[in-house]
Amino acid sequence: MMEHLVRKTAIKLADGRDLFYFDDSEPYVSGRATRRCDDPRPLPPRFESGDARGTSGPIMRRDPLTGDWIPMAAHRMNRTFLPPADANPLGPARPGATYQDGEIPDTDYDVVVFENRFPSLLEVPGVSNAETHPDGQDLFCERPANGRCEVVCFGPDLHTNLVSMGPQRMQTVIAAWADRTAALSALPQIKQVFVFENHGEDIGVTLSHPHGQIYAYPYLTPKTAAMLRQARALGQKTGDPEVNLIASVRDAELQAGTRVVAENAHWVLYVPVAARWPIEFHLVPRRIVPDFAALDAAQREALADIYLKMMIVANHFHREPARGEDAQPGAYLPVNYISAWHQAPLSPADGRAQLGLHCEFFSFLRAPGKLKYLAGSESGMGAWISDTTPEKIATRARQAARECVELDAFAGLDYPTTFR
Amino acid sequence: MMEHLVRKTAIKLADGRDLFYFDDSEPYVSGRATRRCDDPRPLPPRFESGDARGTSGPIMRRDPLTGDWIPMAAHRMNRTFLPPADANPLGPARPGATYQDGEIPDTDYDVVVFENRFPSLLEVPGVSNAETHPDGQDLFCERPANGRCEVVCFGPDLHTNLVSMGPQRMQTVIAAWADRTAALSALPQIKQVFVFENHGEDIGVTLSHPHGQIYAYPYLTPKTAAMLRQARALGQKTGDPEVNLIASVRDAELQAGTRVVAENAHWVLYVPVAARWPIEFHLVPRRIVPDFAALDAAQREALADIYLKMMIVANHFHREPARGEDAQPGAYLPVNYISAWHQAPLSPADGRAQLGLHCEFFSFLRAPGKLKYLAGSESGMGAWISDTTPEKIATRARQAARECVELDAFAGLDYPTTFR
Numbered sequence: 001m002m003e004h005l006v007r008k009t010a011i012k013l014a015d016g017r018d019l020f021y022f023d024d025s026e027p028y029v030s031g032r033a034t035r036r037c038d039d040p041r042p043l044p045p046r047f048e049s050g051d052a053r054g055t056s057g058p059i060m061r062r063d064p065l066t067g068d069w070i071p072m073a074a075h076r077m078n079r080t081f082l083p084p085a086d087a088n089p090l091g092p093a094r095p096g097a098t099y100q101d102g103e104i105p106d107t108d109y110d111v112v113v114f115e116n117r118f119p120s121l122l123e124v125p126g127v128s129n130a131e132t133h134p135d136g137q138d139l140f141c142e143r144p145a146n147g148r149c150e151v152v153c154f155g156p157d158l159h160t161n162l163v164s165m166g167p168q169r170m171q172t173v174i175a176a177w178a179d180r181t182a183a184l185s186a187l188p189q190i191k192q193v194f195v196f197e198n199h200g201e202d203i204g205v206t207l208s209h210p211h212g213q214i215y216a217y218p219y220l221t222p223k224t225a226a227m228l229r230q231a232r233a234l235g236q237k238t239g240d241p242e243v244n245l246i247a248s249v250r251d252a253e254l255q256a257g258t259r260v261v262a263e264n265a266h267w268v269l270y271v272p273v274a275a276r277w278p279i280e281f282h283l284v285p286r287r288i289v290p291d292f293a294a295l296d297a298a299q300r301e302a303l304a305d306i307y308l309k310m311m312i313v314a315n316h317f318h319r320e321p322a323r324g325e326d327a328q329p330g331a332y333l334p335v336n337y338i339s340a341w342h343q344a345p346l347s348p349a350d351g352r353a354q355l356g357l358h359c360e361f362f363s364f365l366r367a368p369g370k371l372k373y374l375a376g377s378e379s380g381m382g383a384w385i386s387d388t389t390p391e392k393i394a395t396r397a398r399q400a401a402r403e404c405v406e407l408d409a410f411a412g413l414d415y416p417t418t419f420r
Numbered sequence: 421m422m423e424h425l426v427r428k429t430a431i432k433l434a435d436g437r438d439l440f441y442f443d444d445s446e447p448y449v450s451g452r453a454t455r456r457c458d459d460p461r462p463l464p465p466r467f468e469s470g471d472a473r474g475t476s477g478p479i480m481r482r483d484p485l486t487g488d489w490i491p492m493a494a495h496r497m498n499r500t501f502l503p504p505a506d507a508n509p510l511g512p513a514r515p516g517a518t519y520q521d522g523e524i525p526d527t528d529y530d531v532v533v534f535e536n537r538f539p540s541l542l543e544v545p546g547v548s549n550a551e552t553h554p555d556g557q558d559l560f561c562e563r564p565a566n567g568r569c570e571v572v573c574f575g576p577d578l579h580t581n582l583v584s585m586g587p588q589r590m591q592t593v594i595a596a597w598a599d600r601t602a603a604l605s606a607l608p609q610i611k612q613v614f615v616f617e618n619h620g621e622d623i624g625v626t627l628s629h630p631h632g633q634i635y636a637y638p639y640l641t642p643k644t645a646a647m648l649r650q651a652r653a654l655g656q657k658t659g660d661p662e663v664n665l666i667a668s669v670r671d672a673e674l675q676a677g678t679r680v681v682a683e684n685a686h687w688v689l690y691v692p693v694a695a696r697w698p699i700e701f702h703l704v705p706r707r708i709v710p711d712f713a714a715l716d717a718a719q720r721e722a723l724a725d726i727y728l729k730m731m732i733v734a735n736h737f738h739r740e741p742a743r744g745e746d747a748q749p750g751a752y753l754p755v756n757y758i759s760a761w762h763q764a765p766l767s768p769a770d771g772r773a774q775l776g777l778h779c780e781f782f783s784f785l786r787a788p789g790k791l792k793y794l795a796g797s798e799s800g801m802g803a804w805i806s807d808t809t810p811e812k813i814a815t816r817a818r819q820a821a822r823e824c825v826e827l828d829a830f831a832g833l834d835y836p837t838t839f840r
Contacts, residue, residue: 063694064669066646070694072806120805135676139669140693196796215797222802226486249484249559256555273560274483274490340800360800374794376616377635380760382642385540386492
């Protein structure tokens with residue numbers, strides 16, 4: 001195993017936001033161009049006077065019917081940042097570009113992470129985080145949405161993606177995820193850190209530059225709360241209050257075997273027994289860890305391989321022919337997807353030992369050009385209905401993996417990962 | 421108050437499914453044409469031999485990570501019912517039409533309800549409802565998805581909607597919802613009955629004929645389970661274990677007053693304190709009832725008025741100009757929406773006394789042509805982020821209501837409902 005070296009450089013953007021370069025290749029650009037951050041930006045101050053709290057920071061309210069916290073990002077509607085139509089605001093700065101042209105001050109980068117300019121979650125200095133009761137009603141609760149939203153750019157080139165960038169860059173992205181998870185986990189108000197990627201115009205992604213996001217929530221999300229309830233129930237059933245739910249489900253899937261798609265020395269990939277999406281994979285480590293920061297080097301190297309292979313298989317799942325002038329014969333349209341990296345909640349009291357890092361990767365695409373829509377049952381009741389079965393998804397995924405081998409679609413991914 | 425008369429006629433379709441006519445106008449068609457149901461349909465048998473249970477009925481599995489039941493409607497993918505492209509399968513039968521042309525055997529109807537031909541939830545006769553463990557794993561649970569899915573056609577004409585049909589037809593629809601709720605609630609395995617409507621092509625509705633659906637779930641949905649947890653917490657806080665959550669939240673909204681949009685003698689319409697959608701209204705009765713069946717005549721009459729006015733206001737919310745050849749100057753495009761009618765769970769042990777009938781009406785439309793997409797936070801974590809605030813929604817709704825008065829958009833709706 002080669003050690004994967006990454007150089008991190010932290011800078012402050014002109015409006016005070018953090019930006020971090022994660023460089024994996026010479027020349028390391030990030031140390032040279034930070035001078036540009038001494039320039040003042042023609043940007044409004046970050047913390048405007050606005051609502052009753054004297055800030056424009058986002059607030060969140062507790063839904064009295066469900067108990068869910070709902071951040072309200074109304075301030076995001078007044079976005080003052082409108083880059084030119086031909087600009088790529090997530091790309092490296094072009095020579096001579098101003099800060100209005102994009103977010104990244106330097107003219108090259110490998111991987112970069114920065115605070116979202118219009119975040120749904122934001123800690124505003126000096127603001128009390130005490131709960132208040134809107135309209136003086138005991139049933140209503142409001143607090144600052146004092147989390148943090150960061151953007152992760154996976155590489156400098158617009159017309160690339162994680163797959164085309166390859167396993168070395170993937171390891172740099174993993175290193176960035178781990179670094180930011182550790183840093184965000186250290187903020188006192190944060191309850192959990194969520195790493196995710198939305199990919200595809202047809203699910204509302206407006207920026208095609210390869211990027212993901214990190215949300216550090218100041219509350220437990222409904223999905224994590226549900227997993228913790230299941231973990232506690234399993235603890236009661238087994239008599240082991242520290243039982244790990246993720247490991248238990250992974251072991252059951254391995255014993256069943258019927259939906260396992262791929263394995264390597266450190267990771268297992270399967271379609272979960274109760275998959276709810278047209279394509280859904282869960283990627284779980286053999287050695288359970290709470291979060292990215294706790295992955296060792298061997299796990300990270302193995303993850304880079306199986307994660308990219310999973311995405312290649314997903315892109316071959318429906319074999320939707322690529323369109324447009326540049327489309328090669330036999331090339332497929334990349335599938336839209338959401339890649340959701342669950343990490344354990346931060347507080348031991350919340351159940352940190354019982355959950356752990358795993359990826360839930362899913363696509364809305366039922367068939368070429370056909371999206372699964374979230375209708376009344378899903379949107380109104382939170383009650384998902386699957387249009388397929390997990391076994392059908394697994395069968396097609398295994399077949400797609402064999403097709404990928406024949407097409408040499410895994411070229412450059414040399415780590416030994418076995419498909420069923 | 422006029423008594424609203426509806427004649428119900430139950431028939432069996434040729435493949436054994438129930439169909440119910442709810443007629444509110446002479447000539448009552450439904451008594452005459454049932455002869456056509458003596459004809460055998462060229463349809464496959466409803467309960468095919470297929471999976472391990474010896475049936476093709478849908479199954480459901482419990483997600484071991486969240487505890488959610490996920491019905492798997494894979495058999496729906498093999499739909500054998502492909503009506504001609506120019507047919508409207510929810511319209512009345514044209515003279516001489518065969519059963520392949522549509523679902524309704526008669527050549528006219530007012531309101532009709534029938535069992536979905538390709539349901540996600542279906543009770544299959546003779547099938548054991550016992551839980552099994554897929555792959556022999558204790559952590560995995562599977563059962564027949566033995567609920568019921570019904571389709572409600574609001575009227576015979578394709579190019580109409582509830583608003584254009586008016587308050588008398590709306591009362592017939594309410595009568596049909598009440599009748600079907602009572603009948604489905606009497607099925608022994610059903611835990612809750614959900615009445616809903618998905619409206620709008622851009623949220624995946626494939627049939628433009630005005631219709632809604634009813635799902636009778638054999639489990640408690642995640643949203644209802646969340647409301648029951650909140651109700652129990654409120655019971656503990658107040659010392660009254662029978663406290664009704666819906667009434668408590670409604671009273672807090674009325675006392676606050678800041679988000680109330682409309683009221684009449686029997687109903688209150690407000691934007692909830694923690695609204696999560698770009699447009700969201702909750703419609704709650706003054707006298708809490710568990711379900712539609714328990715509404716009295718005065719509540720139904722008042723509901724028909726305020727429900728239609730709510731939809732008219734929603735259609736004026738964004739003032740998106742209508743498109744197409746038939747568009748009148750000054751006409752607006754109807755908004756896409758999901759109208760979710762929550763009813764109390766059926767078992768007293770589940771907390772029937774603590775919840776009640778109310779409508780959660782919401783739209784994905786942020787602005788003309790702009791949908792809110794459910795990205796990583798919503799789809800992956802169940803953590804909604806609002807792009808606006810409830811107060812902004814309420815302010816715009818009140819303004820839109822005033823515009824509706826000026827435009828005489830409430831014409832024909834004469835029940836005294838007051839807008840703030």
